[in-house]
Amino acid sequence: MLSNYITKIVSLIGLALVSLCVHAQESKVHTTIADTSEIRSIAYGHQPDWMITGAQSAVKGLDLEKSFTSNLGTTLFGRISGLTAMQGDNEPGMETPALYGRGIGTFGPSREVLVMVDGFESSFANLTSQEIESITLLKDAAATAVYGMRGANGVLLITTKRGKEGALKINIGVQSGLRSPKKLPNFLGSYDYASLYNEARDNDNLPEVYDASALEAYRTGNDSYYHPDVNWYDEILRQYAPATNYNLSFGGGSSSVRYFGLLNVLSEEGILIRAGEQSENSTNSKYNRYNFRSNIDVDLTKNLALSLTLAGSVEDKANPVANTTSSLFSTMALLPPNAFPVYNPNGTYGGTNLYANPLGDVLEKGMFTSNGRTLQSALKLEHKLDMLAPGLKVSASASFNNYFRNFSSKSRQYERFMIEKGGDGEPVYTKYGERTSLVGSEGDSQQWRNLIFQSQLDYDRSFGQHRVLGMLLYNMDNYSILGEQYPYKHMGLSGRFTYANQEKYIGEVSFAYLGSERFAPGSRFGFFPALSLGWVVSKETFLADNSTVNYLKIRGSFGLTGNDVIAEERFQFEQDFRSFGSYNFGTNNTSFGGTAEGTPANPGITWEKEKKFNIGVEATLFGGLQLVADIFRNQRYDILTTSTRTLPDIYGINAPLLNEGRVENKGYEVLLRYQSDPSRDFSYFVGANLWYASNKITEMSEELRRYDYLYRTGHRVGQPLLLEAMGLFRDDAEIASSTPQHYAPVRPGDIRYKDQNGDNVINTEDWIASGYTPIPELTLGFNPGVQWKGFDLEFLFQAVTNRTVYLSGTYFHAFQNSGKVSEIALERWTPATAGTATYPRLSSDNNQNNYRGSTFWQADGSFIRMRSAELGYTLGKRLLNKTSIDNVRIFANGTNLFTWDKVKYTDPESLTGYPAMRTISLGAKVQF
Template identity: 35%
Template structure:
């Protein structure tokens, strides 16, 4: 009942609980299989890109909230590395849970494409559709189909758009004066003397001596308030009697948020990215019975960044106090000290790095009609070769900086400045490195057979052989996979449907004892609307019930779990009279001699429905039991063993839920409108993880969610010494008024790690994902808005300085200051200020758990299509003008940061775009 209630509440909040662009009449394109929609028994969701474009430079980010069953969260926002985190129907493993992405049937990154190249994106969600992929299918499959040519004259499509990006919700840190007040308050709370005198505080407040008492907003000094994006695309579609083609060229230019005021005249350290790609898809009728399909995609890209990695640089912006030192001193030297680095100097004075990415994706497929042998027989051969590489050119240097200390007389008056210099100014030095290299070779062979007799029976069958080698730079980074697949679909009167998949799939990463596993799946469907008793039900245009059961697998884990070997650095030995330690080889982890792939047993029941020729509905319930998950077994063996215990296939997780999608489309005269949405609820539970003994059941991860947040339950703050004396002993550190008070869960009068409990939900992914879209059109004007929301999700507030202030010479945020405990504000959200490493306050607890639910406006578009009578006069077929906004607002519980970016990194952003498309 609790689960049903949660589903109901989330559905109510989402306003529209169903799918955008849900196409229940879907084509299963796995291994180029083509099953008519009315005869498909699989659970799939499809979106067509031409009707769903956004201005995002990565097409994967255009899928937020669009497809039922696809859980998608914002990842990194750096232009060249901004793939979202995606899961299909939640997470059913403690290992790698990311789905398999196939582009035209071959595993490739979705970010390699532009939106203009994509025909459709399909998510395969049940065993009936995933079993085809053997050891690759358990985490779900995303199929991307690119556009192809047409057998008629050439058509040209061109588009350009310009975007302005602005940072979204950057945290506000304390200014110099506020920081000094906070530091004095923290020292007073710690029973220590103040650091800043009244005259010092006045100097911070007035800015009378900015060299010794600076007030630097590092965020504004390092970052500017906007960046720009350019996108250009041109595509050519056409063909003749024997050849059709689709060709496209795409350019993306992104200029980032780095403030250029301090840039060196010799080089740029802007976070910028340029990418150029070109595609050619050819369909060639080599003979009347032979079709050749050739696809080529080439990419060149270059990204520029400061020499200091952005993962290191951006925390500095928030961690260095405004009062620490000036950007530059009066001598023109960078400010700094021997504890903290100058964020501006680190961003511009250490040089820059340039990454050069190159990629070639090529595949050839030959389809041969063999009906001369027997009617309905055909064969296919396909080969693909992909080569991707990244090279880094680094031009780095050192810089001179100085620390300033006031010299005071006996009365505390500043009479001089002591300048201590560090480092030295050097010239740029050059180095280069290979970032990554990835080569993938794929071969497929297939024999198809189709038979239709008496207009009652239809059979589609295929036998497939699949082989691939995926090689990454480094040792033990080459994966080889091989699959033997049989697939058969049968339909009787197009009403009663049955599908069978039998896959025997192997992987080089599996144990030497058995590298293959068997993955069957069976599914059935009933087209109820085709029955005679439904003919009088005119409101229902289409109704189908379907069910599936099957087994899929995953080999997404590293090599050598089944190997027994020695390793350097494991052990150290002592020799001689002085007990000098020498490192040597030691016995490494024990092997798993029965290494297996993860095995997922999946069940699905769903319905597809069309009503009133306007309403489309698809709904599914699903259940998955995942076994053979690799887990560390150290908790179930005694350390007396004397060696690291093996990684075993003992893990087990169950995952279950519900999803639905609905869309309504209608026209009233010149006015058209569309309402659509989707809803996914997926809950997982750890059944076994070799967790070992825990003295209390509430300490166990087993029985809870993957990524469940655990911590102490805060019940307030200590108000005075009497409150402390009358409370259980806090074992982590001595406490004073303003420190966090925790609940004693086991009643032993001591607060320790045995008092941790499950708090909130998973911190890895939400249990509920929903999206809804609204589309309006009147004559040549259209308006569309796409929303995405999540629920049953827990965030952790653990960003240093923002939520862990002052400790370790760190900064303090305005947010923390406004919500901290003081004797005057005892009903606070956060504990008192302190300069000490407070093990009581800053540990996992309900204080730092936040409701992660949010609803975002992901995309809004206003477009105008010029009248045909105007366009035809200049020999064009279409001109469309549009304005788009992305991530314009978010309703959530965080307010001071982006709920999808609760850490210090390159900013997430709002985007405002204008553009036009031309069709010739």
């Protein structure tokens, strides 16, 4: 199994890292020891690395540039220990992945991390990696408690670049490449389709549709109008689509003024054909984005400093037919190859009353364009109060973030014709649809704005061997969304107090007292404390001169966090009265509407709470091997759930949602990295991170079930309940000896299900929890690289396992909804393959037995993917000494190059729809 390979890879990586370190020790190679005095981002501030007692992991923005994608989130795969990124849509401009911190901790609607950009909640999708300084994931209570009822799912801190004191540095970069589909579905052509459809009809005891002459015409392909064989993917898609990124950034400053600026232009074309160049009624599929950023820090006086952040983006998106391509890909996956030709003999579009022509849709049905605008702004004033107490400072900041998208749609209808051969051999056309002119419409499709105010008091003072840090923060935010009558609001006070003695013993207390408008007055605020301890063992005398252990810190934390996004519907503490139909009264039969009490209100509704426990170790060994290891256990409770156990249906009302759910989530993380001496002509590094998170529902207030295996309690969040497939019925004798009655009369080749309760009937009481979920429990990131003189080569691999995907729909269910058939059906049951078949017998309709939700259609979703590879060469100042250029780097880059997986018929992440893309690009960077 692939999971076994991943385990072996992890072992080999560990052995390789240790052997490299031992070799470095034996050969007296100088290596770089981790700088524990490095200042790192934490919640609402910074701390020296050695003082941090919370669990967090980070990646630098420079590393994210190694993946050429249009969405910042898709650069994070395998980069940050503990962060699981799930691929979203692959269409340009819609690639935002779902981000989970340490797996899933709730079965409620909000499971993703809270994203903070430069200290304020904001969107990250439209940021570009060239403006990122670092991204940090905060994971345990010590790191997230200050976010109160918003930190339970983890917090992602995105820090953008700021200017540094020094001469002006200008960076210019360009990267251009081609994107191509990694794997398209392999649907069978018309001959195989017709042959298998006849077989399916025969299996259903129905007459065949295609005679021998028709099959021969499909086989030879010599009658393309009356016996077409159309691969709609070839007609609609290109092999390659260009993508280009231009970047200009500059930074520098004096002791009093520092600045960083950026201009970035990203241009991508979709994989659809250039429809706008073929028809005036269409447009090319494309996505363009323009980013700008201006970060300025000014010391107004010796004690007063001002920071200004102003950034934004403008994105233009265009597609034929609709805003997205999802309906187009659904049509291509459904339409049989022999339904009709692309064009008829007279040049008109082919089509029927049941199916439109996908190429006609792309070229003639109109266009959809949209324009999105993002603004992120913040102003901060900071004043040192050393005259009151050395190390004391106060700051106030305000942020306004806004996103707005409008659209312009132009649509029309066109004619299509079904062709039949007349008695005289001439074509007979039947028209469907009418030709109309373009009709336009415009409007707003999405808008939100977020206004945030913060005031903060910080203290940092050393007294001999003692160091004290403190932070108090007042935060108020107001988040408004187009279409929502009331804004979302939070207000509260957070604090953190850290004490360190001799740079060896660290203790920290953090808290938040935070309120949300989602709950009833008087019950809107909660208190969220956390305690953490750290011990820098390497500072002790018994390790002071140890050449093997250069740095060692042990830390632990425990605390309470929360999650206030508990339901799709807000204000459930108030009773609602909804429309309840109408009645007719009087001689005029007049209709009068009525209202009725909806779901009973829950005045005591509250937020989810989570107890977080974490123990971690950080070490530098053998002079260059960095190790970070954590184990954690999180217990989420007060999850909102339907109280069917507490209030059964016999009461005659909809059961209210109560805070009765519980989930336990636990796991571990390991990070290893070795860096050889970078000052030598040849150097190398090897990095690997591994994280595992497994959850279990411990309480869900489910209705009483007849059998224990029907409960979701005790199983993973999102784990499906399915029928257990026992293979395929081989013959009539096996059917006769099988007592359970299935959903429909079964024939040889149908799926056989296990009768879990022994009542001789297969139904919903035979469902069992099966497999994993699409979100992997175990993830590995592997990042090796080498440098030789001016050359550098780097790879990033990601591997996931303990993941299950479900194969359904027209991609995998042959002839479903009068659709096509893919190559998966070649492994079908027939009398000749009864002992080896891996696919059920074919049926010409939506088979009521075989297409049930069952374990038969589950597949191992584990995979190993080369996320990026880059080869570059840098011309240093020595080669450019007669120019004003500091260095020039040219490089070749590949993104999503190769995948090893168990799902051989499609991409294991995307499964259906817009295909996963591979990108090959060339680029250059110049610094002045």
